[in-house]
Amino acid sequence: MSTGRRGGQSGELPRVVVIGGGTGLSVLLRGLKQHPVHITAIVTVADDGGSSGRLRMEMDMLPPGDIRNVLTALADTEPLMEKVMQYRFSNGTGLVGHNLGNLLIAALNEITGDFVTAVKGLSRVLAVRGEVLPASNQSILLKAEMADGAIVLGESQIPLYGKPIKRVFLDPPDAVPLAEAARAIAEADAVLLGPGSLYTSIIPNLLVRGLFDEIIASTAPKIYICNVMTQPGETDHFTASDHVQAMYDHVDRPFLDTIIVNTTDVPDAVREKYAEKGAAPVVCDHDKLTALGLHVMSGQLIAYEDGLLRHDADAVSRQVVELMKQKMG
Template sequence: MSAGRKGKADLLRVVVIGGGTGLSVLLRGLKHEPVHITAIVTVADDGGSSGRLREEMDMLPPGDIRNVLTALADTEPLMEKVMQYRFSSGTGLAGHNLGNLLLAAMNEITGDFVTAVKKLSGVLAVRGDVLPASTQSILLKAEMEDGTIVSGESQIPLAGKRIKRVFLEPADAIPLSEAVQAIAQADLILIGPGSLYTSILPNLLVRGLFEELQRSSAPKVYICNVMTQPGETDSYTAADHVEALYAHVHHPFLETIIVNSADIPAAVLEKYAEKGAMPVRCDLDRLTALGLEVIAKPLVTFEGGYLRHDARAVSQQVISLMKQKKGLPE
């Protein structure tokens, strides 16, 4: 039975926390499963079209929200092209994404970003709820291992230095109450996939959000990236990702990690190596020592020479895990 045929109250509730391309790929698969999805999305983006709209219109950055709305939408393919269309010319328009401009317009019309997202969700027949982690303007900063401070989500990976920690300004950013409530009601909480320091941690560093996540009895699962990210996670193993999460929130909070075990073709590895990326190694002994259940399976697909999580395979693994944790039949 599809998610669309069951009442919202009857469905198991999955909360997905993150941002960026990785989260959108996962949601494209998860929306076909019989669950209710709430995506809690970072609002720390300050680059490109999002950054310009954030600065010029004093609004939350719409880019990650737009990607998630598009991923969860039950619409014609043409509408997806409209949402993702980026202008290549035009004074003031060049570089802007049409979906971002739609969110900006809806924000102006409704006077409230959360309401704007809800209204556009209705237009796009989005399967689930899409919520910003906070409605405050948040600046992401990073302290590098050499002690220098880099300001701005878009600038951190470009610094060419190893990251010691990231932090928010303001440090006491208030979470969206609906996001906190979604975590409290969740049957399963998924973290990632996505950029560790610039997509995932900006959500977890919203204190009230993480405090609720800690209180929740729902299983907490981390979907690890397939490849390292230049400027963020150079040479990181799977355990390095987990330890970075724990170091920032000062508490171990995960039960399970999902990692890819599929071999990656040499030609694809060479393509990524040119950009300084390599596969994230599953260091099983360290992960086990961290008390994690490790699910290592072939979970990738290849699109145009690039690696992506196989949305359906990962989603089916997530649903199977949730049913197992809930004691439900497969």
């Protein structure tokens, strides 16, 4: 158990660790990097779909997709470089479907012989504000036991099965955390989880035992940023407390202090658009959240981007920073 750095040295920026993966995490980081905090993003490495899955299989490397999204979100570069990092080939033998940023990470992985070194190298090129670390340097396969008893293999396949998820688990079950990631949690002034896919982006990080040990040992505020909408195939009909309870069930204990959850009504037109895909607004069941011992921070936390509903990164980041200030005195 680590004693941590809590409080920091005079003049040091408060240290925020953000744990997760996927688009939601990237949206949050774009807001958080505008504040005077040091950010470490710890990213899940269970992705096995699309370009990431192909590179993982063909080049025996960790999946780069979520890492790429986070690097791009934290980068301090020209807009053209962001377009380069996110560019996806639409034709070309062997290139169709691949993302250029993924290929850059794959190339650096081959050049350096180490995935973490590759990510650090690209971080310097992109002038990334903070650190980006995989949860583990091991190849991890995510599996799920469904409500009907079936076992589904692979992060990309789990939401497609169409039945409720009973639990997810890692193969290997004793995955070793990246030492730098564990140390970042131990030294954090705040630990954030989410937003992102509950079962395939957030919980897998908690199942890396050494990482969760550091989360439990930390005296920093532990904050969950709840998704705005349910996710078809993962969190159908889930309320905010259902999200929290699913995490607690996987680690056999409560560990969060605070939940940040949107309470603004989603406009009917947007609600109907999402309903076509089987998604609905996540209800903030305040009484159940407080019964779980959580401090509930709520409000107008949504924004619209390219026709999609997202967290308002600025609003959420302000709440996080304000909470840190209160805790640090």
